[in-house]
Amino acid sequence: MDPMVEWIAAHALRLWALLLLLVLLAGDLAWQRNAHWQRRALAGSRAPIVLRWQAGLILLLVLALLFLAIAAAVAGQPVGELARFDADLAEHLHAQLPLPVLRGIAVVTHLGDLWWVAPTAAVVALLLLLRRRWRLAGIWVVALLGILPINGGLKAIFRRVRPLHDHGFIVESGWSFPSGHAFGAIVFYGMLAYVLLRLLPPRFHRAVIAATVLLVGMVGISRILLQVHYFSDVMAGYAAGAAWLVLCIGAAEHLRMTATRTLP
Numbered sequence: 001m002d003p004m005v006e007w008i009a010a011h012a013l014r015l016w017a018l019l020l021l022l023v024l025l026a027g028d029l030a031w032q033r034n035a036h037w038q039r040r041a042l043a044g045s046r047a048p049i050v051l052r053w054q055a056g057l058i059l060l061l062v063l064a065l066l067f068l069a070i071a072a073a074v075a076g077q078p079v080g081e082l083a084r085f086d087a088d089l090a091e092h093l094h095a096q097l098p099l100p101v102l103r104g105i106a107v108v109t110h111l112g113d114l115w116w117v118a119p120t121a122a123v124v125a126l127l128l129l130l131r132r133r134w135r136l137a138g139i140w141v142v143a144l145l146g147i148l149p150i151n152g153g154l155k156a157i158f159r160r161v162r163p164l165h166d167h168g169f170i171v172e173s174g175w176s177f178p179s180g181h182a183f184g185a186i187v188f189y190g191m192l193a194y195v196l197l198r199l200l201p202p203r204f205h206r207a208v209i210a211a212t213v214l215l216v217g218m219v220g221i222s223r224i225l226l227q228v229h230y231f232s233d234v235m236a237g238y239a240a241g242a243a244w245l246v247l248c249i250g251a252a253e254h255l256r257m258t259a260t261r262t263l264p
Contacts, residue, residue: 027213086230090163112181112219182237
């Protein structure tokens with residue numbers, strides 16, 4: 001029995017809160033940096049851009065390497081340290097988290113469910129079309145439609161069996177790696193944040209980034225605490241979803257800047 005894994009399981013809720021705080025701070029730092037770039041662009045009479053192509057390429061490379069490293073660690077033979085950590089953590093969480101806590105976490109995890117994401121995505125697409133934001137609506141639809149085939153394809157490649165979860169609050173079938181909820185949450189809420197950043201005045205941008213980071217973090221970590229996914233499933237879902245998000249936002253920004261340059 002690994003003492004570190006046992007300690008993590010015993011303090012899982014406190015660690016969840018700490019992680020959410022850390023990612024919230026990281027999101028705020030990213031907002032501040034982006035706001036600085038925006039001000040510099042405006043001062044230089046240039047159109048501000050949300051994601052510069054150099055930063056996008058670096059992010060894609062880092063995310064791809066992260067996903068490949070996690071995939072190699074959990075799919076390799078013999079079983080490596082990460083896979084053993086996954087199994088031990090799921091077992092300890094199963095033994096230590098009380099049922100009332102799991103019931104509350106199960107409510108949070110529904111924020112990444114398809115029945116919530118799909119109709120909300122349709123409403124956003126309709127509103128964008130009504131506002132005649134054709135390019136933005138198009139990239140929104142492409143980004144959201146890409147979630148199921150990309151994540152489903154990755155699951156079919158790795159075919160990892162889920163951890164045991166018999167508490168009854170959430171019943172999941174299908175393969176485990178990478179987490180569809182983590183993938184879908186980072187794409188859905190990340191693209192929603194991008195849309196709002198494009199449409200709302202700058203005074204709302206900081207709140208949009210903070211809410212996005214919190215929602216994505218809550219959905220992903222809830223999957224680990226509910227034992228419907230291993231730790232590495234969620235991290236890989238985040239990495240793959242973020243890579244797709246970067247591609248979509250990069251494409252949207254390219255289209256926007258091209259349209260800006262062609263205006264008389």
